[in-house]
Amino acid sequence: MSDIVEAEVLPPWLAAQRTALLGQRGHAWLLQGPSGLGQYSLALELVRAWLCDRFDGSAESVARGACGECGSCHAIDVHAHADLCVLMPETAMIDLGWPLAEKAQSDIDDKKRKASKEIRVEAMRDAVEFSQRTSARGRGKAVLVYPAERMNHVTANALLKTLEEPPGDVKFVLATGAAHQLLPTIRSRCMGHNMAWPDTADALQWLQAQDVAAVDAATLLSAAGGRPDDALKMARGGQSARTWALVPKAVARGDVTVFADWAMAQVVDALQKLCHDLLVVHSGAVPRFFADADLPPAASMHALTRWSKELGATVRVVEHPFNSGLMLETLVSRAQTALNSKR
Template structure:
């Protein structure tokens, strides 16, 4: 695994000291390290260091088990991911990619769901004896990707695990999980990290700390945006470019990300109308506005567009129409 996210140290230690369930549900806003925390829990549960075992301390990183875990070859560990996220998540964690068969012609695109076949394979792993005699551990991310059939297939094992079997489910949408899954897990909330810790980490990653505000305090999202080419100056200029109807400001953005950015612009404009500071933009970056109704109408249009953002009929025309609608809404809100 790659280096720790520094703000996970305290939640990890707290979880190890206070957890009393074989299944933990790590939940919090996307982009703050739910998967990383679940992986650290897994490494700690498998660690063979006497101090870590008896004092409920984080994994030592040096024992044979920790080295196997870091290499992605631990025989008593399984990471369950949707096909569409598997390669990216493993790369982000510094783990080797899973070996897969060559794709067949005409095969459907990788699914964003965790399907029942994957859970059935997992249950076979869960029922086998631990290879190293310590425990067997499963991490599932994002847990809300379990479709209904897969989630129901997991229920009995989640409720009555065989041997020393532990689960860490990570999610940023706990409401998307079956209530029966949630009820079988001990909840572990992961809040937004302290601003100073997040900004220091971003600076070490070569990311402008100013992007942290753009990402709503979520450092991993800020890094993702930076890697996609976003810079703080371009972000701060976005609201006024929308006010001028400049759809080119979002020309290089994928529709889901462009719509998300416009929703953040609209959100902060509504806050300004109510005399509140911006959440994603500095107040000075926001055009003046005083009428709420035009912005609420634009917000509804953005919400409808977001439902189909993954498969727009014409991405360019969609974004242009949304920016034009935003320009009109701002003109009315300022009048």
């Protein structure tokens, strides 16, 4: 997951959005925009404020958000708030430290099944039942859904009626990096908020405050397409300006070692960015993700276009349980062929 910012280091562009949203009325919000812009962090900040013992809706509390000191804030910090229901794929719950339902945890521990990459309909039904209960702390309840596009149609339909007519004092915040994948009926029942892109200088300053070396911050921010959360994830995954710069020419040589320890989704993402940059250079424009000097000589437009279509098809199946070694060799081999083609 790309939205990994903790509340205590909330960057200024998210703090400004939090203040704007807390100053508005509504029971269901949809935070939408490209991934890596802080949807999860902003959603968590909203529910922290809604449930905070000291949040009273005044201008001062709206500007501040959650106090960070009361019992409610502490319960959210330790992922154990009785009035907060978090709906995520089980893989995301595990990555972000949220506890799974007892039966789900038992099934996974006993290897009866793998952690789900979708929001399970059973979890949604539990959330609907949760919304109908009385608030434990008397401050209302909140449901956080992230990433919302991981609801399939059955799961989304289980949420519709409750989202339209919430029982009691319950608020919803859905966060997504792919709003177009949501059912129109889900989108229409929420107040939409388009995530703001941060200023480059602010993003670089924030990345350096997260211990990303200055020499790496600018390169990784470009590599992430200007999305600071994704840049931070790359840095924490061991990538640097040097390792990113090696990718284009290594791929042109067919060298798979440049992707050592990368997840398959990361490999495909990097190849798509490389293909994009070569296409725009071929058209006389400036590359976005890689430095111009790091790119190999441009292949033919026909070969690059064909490769782009292949990568688009690969994205749709990248999470399937293929043999990762064979898949990596295949991806790099096809890339090498495309990059060295003159036809």
